[in-house]
Amino acid sequence: MTHDTETAAGERSPREPAGSSLWSNNFRLYLGARTASLLGDAMLPVALSVGVLAAGYGVGGVGYALGAWMAALALCMLFGGVLADRFSPRRMMVLADVVRLVVQSAMAVAFATGAPSLAEIIVLQFLSGVATALFQPGVASMVPQVAGDVQRANGVLRIAEAAAGVLGPAVAGVLVSASGPATVFAIYAGTYGISAVCLLALRLAPVAEAVAGESFWRQLVEGWREFAARSWLWGVIAIHLVYGCFVAGVSLPVGAQLVVGDYGSTTLGIGMAAFGAGGVLGGAWAMRARPLRPLASGAIGWALFALYPITPALKPPVLLLVLGWCLAGIGLAYWGVLWSTTVQTQIPADLLNRVYAYDVSGSLVALVLGRTLAGPLAAIDGERPLMILATVLGLVCTGLLLAVPAIRRLRRVN
CATH class of the missing domain: 1.20.1250.20 (MFS general substrate transporter like domains)
Known part of the structure; x- marks a missing residue:
């Protein structure tokens, strides 16, 4: 690594004192x-x-x-x-x-x-x-x-x-x-x-x-070793390969098709806006929450997002569709904040970029695979049964998240 005048990967900049303003x-x-x-x-x-x-x-x-x-x-x-x-x-x-x-x-x-x-x-x-x-x-x-x-x-x-x-x-x-x-x-x-x-x-x-x-390739391998050495980290990613593929990856495109077919494109826009509003609310909730075991608490977010596929599958009144997708957005944002914070505070700074890259790669593969399989899977048994299956798998994955001791018991750092 060359000389640098900014904070390199091996050191973090000094932290602000506790209670200081976020808005530096x-x-x-x-x-x-x-x-x-x-x-x-x-x-x-x-x-x-x-x-x-x-x-x-x-x-x-x-x-x-x-x-x-x-x-x-x-x-x-x-x-x-x-x-x-x-x-x-x-x-x-x-x-x-x-x-x-x-x-x-x-x-x-x-x-x-x-x-x-x-x-x-x-x-x-x-x-x-x-x-x-x-x-x-x-x-x-x-x-x-x-x-x-x-x-x-x-x-x-x-x-x-x-x-x-x-x-x-x-x-x-x-x-x-x-x-x-x-x-x-x-x-x-x-x-x-x-x-x-x-x-x-x-x-x-x-x-x-x-x-x-170290050489480039040695650093790449070291990143994998550090990723694999943390059972809570690879455990979440392994479960998310199923969750991201068959819950999030499948339900986003198929859910949109169901809403457009049952309610029209205007309702889809309203539903997506509600999902985005839920993201704002979930982010605000996560800013205040300080759970002792963040990943166990974050499992609430996985369970809430399971409302995303089941809501259009049941063809409820528009108001309930909007509410369901809003709650799904809250859950996704709540999990996202707690997960990001956990990774950023549990992984040493000189390894964080490489380890995080493995995290993102696994999540990305799951989502892409899910979107690719959405059409063929829906053609087998229909869109609504697929969305019900996605909800069931979402709840099962949530249970698995809580069942792994290394994930459930992981304590927050700050």
Whole structure:
């Protein structure tokens, strides 16, 4: 590792004293960076789908373009974790933002000057996915550097993520209807520029020296060993491979189909807004909660999210659909905050980026596999039975989470 003037992966910046304000200048800047980046990511599916369809490449073209981004993210995530530990997370995150700024600007120019080829779109989105893989591992290790209260910080970030998830597609939909995909891609690119500027403005504690004594591949293997050595960590990921695939991964697309078919697209929009509002409420709840055993408490979130598939399967009145999805959003956000905080406080700083990369890779594989299997599984027995099965599996996985002693008994650090 080269000399660095910012906090490297081997040291954390000094923590704020207990009870100090969360809203330091560093945290405000980091929140600004994450909010801008999350808003841009939420705009991508709308802009890309409309642009590819307008160019005449059909639904298959949309799948190829989004799949290229996802494939690059999955393939490169582990390498991104090692690079963040070698060269500092902020450096890799800024580099990733610059690459995504250039890539999405190229998309804007391509759509502004005519219909780009499908191959061009796929290549550009693959590059964007590679850059995102360089960015994402640092998300975990940056929080302890910019916030004294890690859990409250994660709660605020989860609220920002939920808000971006609701506002991003809505804003993109309005803009793409009014002025076309080129404008959305230009704004999308700009969000990464804002993120890079905010990250560069952070004032992180200096370190005297940071020297890398291991090869890239040795560090990658070390990350796996540290991941495998923590039974609570790999235990959660192993259970989540089932939960993420057959509960979250399956229920999101199939649930949307059921709602559109039974109630119409307007109700789907209302339901998704309720889900986002639940994310805000869940993040606020997690900011205040201080459970002694965070993963055992977080299991409540898994159980609440199981309402997501069962609600549309029962075809209830719209009000109950909205309530069910709101509670599901609360659960997902509550679990997300407690899980992120646990990982960030239990893993040593010099290993956090690599270990977190294994965590994200496992979760990503499960979600992608679930979305891929959703259609074929629904064709076997129907959409409603599949959603009931997803709910049952969600509750079973929640029980497994609580049944593993290493997970249930893990105590919080701060």
